[in-house]
Amino acid sequence: MLDTPPHGDPGFTTKSDLAYIRVRGLILSGELAPGAVLPQAALAQQIGISTTPLREALRRLKQEGLVELDAHRDARVRPLDATEARDLLELRRSLDPLAASLAAQRRTDTDLVDVRAALDGLEALSASPSIAQLESHHRFHAAIHRASHNELLIDVLDGLWVKTDRYRRHGLEAGRSDEERDARATEHRMLFEAVRDGDADAAAELMLRHVETSLGARSADRLTDPDQQR
Secondary structure, three states, rough: OOOOOOOOOOOOOOOHHHHHHHHHHHHOOOOOOOEEEOOOHHHHHHHHHOHHHHHHHHHHHOOOOEEEOOOOOOEEEEHHHHHHHHHHHHHHHHHHHHHHHHHHOOOOHHHHHHHHHHHHHHOOOOOOHHHHHHHHHHHHHHHHHHHHOHHHHHHHHHHHHHHHHHHHHHHHHHOOOOOHHHHHHHHHHHHHHHHOOOHHHHHHHHHHHHHHHOHHHHOOOOOOOOHHHH
């Protein structure tokens, strides 16, 4: 399940970084399901490290809200939670439109190149999205966030994005129509155009609609309404 890269792989700075990337990828890909126990000795052996750097990695994942960690038992993937899904959605309803509005007012030529490149690289999310597909959407939204040139806002939104990824996957479990996928693609293009054109009001309005119809919002609805869990 976890192939160890060649010794000295430059992609990883420390063994803890390696463990963090590997375990985080397994969680966000859905291979480690919400609520799954993380046997630390077995994981460390599979990655090819000791339990000490693995434990450091799990503490980082706990800070991101992806793992529950107790000193006296194995860690586990944090279960999906209706309250957390709601809280994430409430924050994003306020902060994402703010970032889009500021981006439209403050974007530089370099910012526009980055947002355009991220738009061109977007991959439609399948019913079981890959890490690459999820990351393509993160890159697009992160490029808009960075164009706001508000460092505190950028940091907060980046953390919210990571916490929401598992809920995006959950939201996709009910499936999406071609019309829904096309609508999301259109929204992405219109967001870029509003930022490019310096239309702060349009950018904020588009982003609010984007958040309210997002997979995170769908997940919050599914977790709140038992009938939608089917």
